[in-house]
Amino acid sequence: MTRTHSKTKRTAFIVAAGLAAVTTLAACSSSSDGGGGGGDGGSGPVTISYGVWDDTQGKVMQQIADKFHEAHPDITVKVQITPWDQYWTKLQTAATGGAAPDVFWMNESNFATYASGGVLANLSDKLDGSEIDMSNYIDIQTEAYTFDGSVYGIPKDIDSIGLWYNKALFAAAGIAEPTGDWTWDDMVAAAQKLTDPSKGQYGIVAQSAPQQSYYSTIPQTGGQVISDDKKSSGYDTPEAIKGVQVWVDLVNKYNVSPTLQQMTDTDADTWFTSGKAAMIFEGSWAAAEFKEIPYAAENANVAPMPKLDQPGGVSNGLGNVMSAKSEQPEAAWEFLQYLGSKEAETAQADAGIVMPAYKGTTDSWVKAFPEFNLQVFVDALENSTQYPSSMNSAAWQDPIELEFNKAWGGELTAEQAAANAAKIMNDALAAEK
């Protein structure tokens, strides 16, 4: 009886161990299957993924994708919206595992990193004989998405910055609305008249986000954020420092803006859309957002940025790119071409979400929200410089923003912060190979 007992026990043990081993082996082997997305190369229906981060735009993207599907019934495009905060971490992880979406959004800050890292498919070879003609797109955007002489992205949109203002607050204070002739001093004067601490109202919300602040003003004071050859920082010049100083003064000298802490507790756009601040430097993309908030839709309008020393500004723009490791490269390329077509780009304008990067398509965007003077943004494009970026922008972008935040908070002068910023950037650029 003892023998039978131990035999049973032994069998049970071996069976259990065997099960465990088999399960582990199965798990291990499944990893060699690689990423998702089944289906063969071209024949038969395939599904490709399109990674984006914006909710509002995402719906329009889906409409564009559906239109594409009508023309190419065997390709289904699945739009994946990931919130901005998670987008880049997720993308980096996915790219590391070779599982990036087939087609996805790219921005100028990260473009060089991804292109040089081999994540993006080189599009130059595919361009010949395709429907894409790169000269159709606004030049600075085409430049932005070219790396090492090859094209890696199809420009999707372009933006610019304008001075949004609150008509009701201006009227209540008896001040004339901003015009294209306004100088920076005009703006400061108006802001001072519009600031009323007893009501918790400020003339302008001077947010410290780079594009809406010093990136926009440094070109107007004759400076540069980064040198043309991308090898050194332009922050430590008097011109650039002035471009930062004008903002710091708004907060700490003229006291016409909420403090950085106030803008952290309540974000800048909310200050404007809740009627607590009369002006804000914001982008062309804000039109669609402001339209959705009743108070802002009624009371907001936009004027050109007030003049400093010379015309200038900054533009950023997204690009559509393709994964180098896509399992459906032909389908992805088909979709990419469609995204770059005049039809798809104009669809974005019609929906009012962004200004397309396709030359000559901005009219319908301007007409999308007649209550806002959107022509301002189109005009601003004439003097726009490219968004500052380098091979590894991530190494200096956030740290520099933290430095300038200290100037906003009054801990450092603009000059000191700029000096620190220059050092951070130069160190980072030197480390790039």
Next chain:
Amino acid sequence: MSKRISATNAIGPKRSHLIIHLVLIVGSMLMVFPFFWEVSTSLKTYAESISVPPAIFPSSPVWKNYADVFLTLPFGAQFLNTVIMTVARTVGQVFFCSAAGYAFARLEFPGRNVIFIAFLSVLMVPSQLFLLSQFQLMQRFDLLNTVTALALPGIFSAFGTFLLRQFFMQLPADLDAAARLDGCNPFQVWWKVMLPLAKNGMLALGILTAIWSWNDLLWPLVVNNDPEKMTLSAGLSTLQGQFLTNFPVLMAGSFLASIPMIILFVVFQKNMLEGIASSGIKG
């Protein structure tokens, strides 16, 4: 029998009780206020939620905010993910840990001490030490952005093993012996005899695991970036830091996410508190 400090003094019992109640009530208000504020704000309009002076109560409740939660987040999917993860972890831990706990408590086998020390070392280490590597494991097994990945590492617990080992060790040894004499093998002893007796311990572990799972943030945040595959914790955390924060909807979402655990707590209050108390009592 519970032993309590006598509160009698020269003045009389009722008077001192009154003072105690007063203190406790003030404290309770501090405890409850944020919940009240959460619910109240969830029913305000956006303008009311940022008004100065504050609106303590909404002028007329905006129930739509609760519907809007489902527009802002894939709430249903995230809720389901959280439930699945919690249930998987709880059930997994209760069974696996009671099995291992019993083995450590009652059975002799070669290597018992070595394995025990290995488990012990896991306990001493902060969980962040495992995180990056666990993440890569999920990546390698192609489990990123899946519900499986959410639950998997948390199904195994050194702590749970210890907790239940404690409970098993407190049970009389004669029960084992009797069952063995009846011809049961250790597995049957565990399954048929020990488990029913260790109910309290298993309940305690189950409750602790459920609470921890439901509220877990770091791991779900790291392993799943897809909103559809996130848990409620991670999903809610993505809502802060958006450009235009819709506070009332945010509060509605927070409240909805907290309700299940609160209901569970109210229903199982006694068990929960006993379980937690017993996890802390030392011999």
Next chain:
Amino acid sequence: MTSQLVPPVEQGQRRSMPLPRPGTKRRSLRHGDRYWAYLLIVPTAIGLTVFSIWPALQTFYFSFTKWGTFGGHEWTGFDNYTQVVHDPELLRSLWNTVIFSVMTLLGIPLSIGLAALLNTKGLRWVSVYRAVYFLPVVTMPAAIALVWKLIYNGDTGILNQFLAVFGIDGPHWLSDPATAIYAVGIVSIWSSLGYNMVLFIAGMQSIPGEFYEAASIDGAGTWRQFFGITMPLLTPTTFFVTVITVINALQAFDLVYLMVGKASPAIEESQTVVYLFYAKGILQGDGGYAAAIAFALLALILLITALQFRAQKRWVHYE
């Protein structure tokens, strides 16, 4: 789970198997036991090996490497650890973590006091109070953080508006570098009060009533009894709660991540070590450095826990 609770370490007690009675049956049954034991242990053992032990070893390896942006890593020796020691950001985060831990420790006397109140003989509505104080413990930290963010808002939050009634101009609690970590600490106390309270109530109830009866007969009043009997006999529980609270506080992440966030001017003065670990390892993809940070944290936890265990001989009374 390891991040939440640590079980009480035994004081050298271990039950052994009953002495073997003479007889072949017993012996061979015990001999065969091993297979069953392995069977019972196998799931947890495999799980812990795959998900805990192996990762810990791998993370140790990672701490000597530098990660590439899209995968791959190269050996860099002790670079990460050197950086750990010299990095002002990390040292500051250690300091922040210490402040945070001290604050949460302040919650312990509060919970002892609460437990004592709730333990009063003949008090009514005890279970209601218990439930109320325990509510924050079962609530999702994400929800807690969001509501407290609203309350703490410098311009529209109810806290500052309340203070304004008394003429106090409240700061921007969560964006002011000087106050942020303390504001978060308060929320941490608030949310763990009930949990500690329950543990202390249990501890108090395990004190034999005879002590109190004897003291009453001797004429000792409530306060005397509390400090003379309750507190000393409560020390094992107090020790347990303190050890757990410190270990958890040293690993604080959730509240700082949710309430302060990386864009805040207060982040450098609030980020805890685990937050920095997350920022470096996940957000910036610097896995090697993050691994080194994790081991630095381990060293800190072991050190402090060891110190606490040594100190217990001085103040903890075991019966």
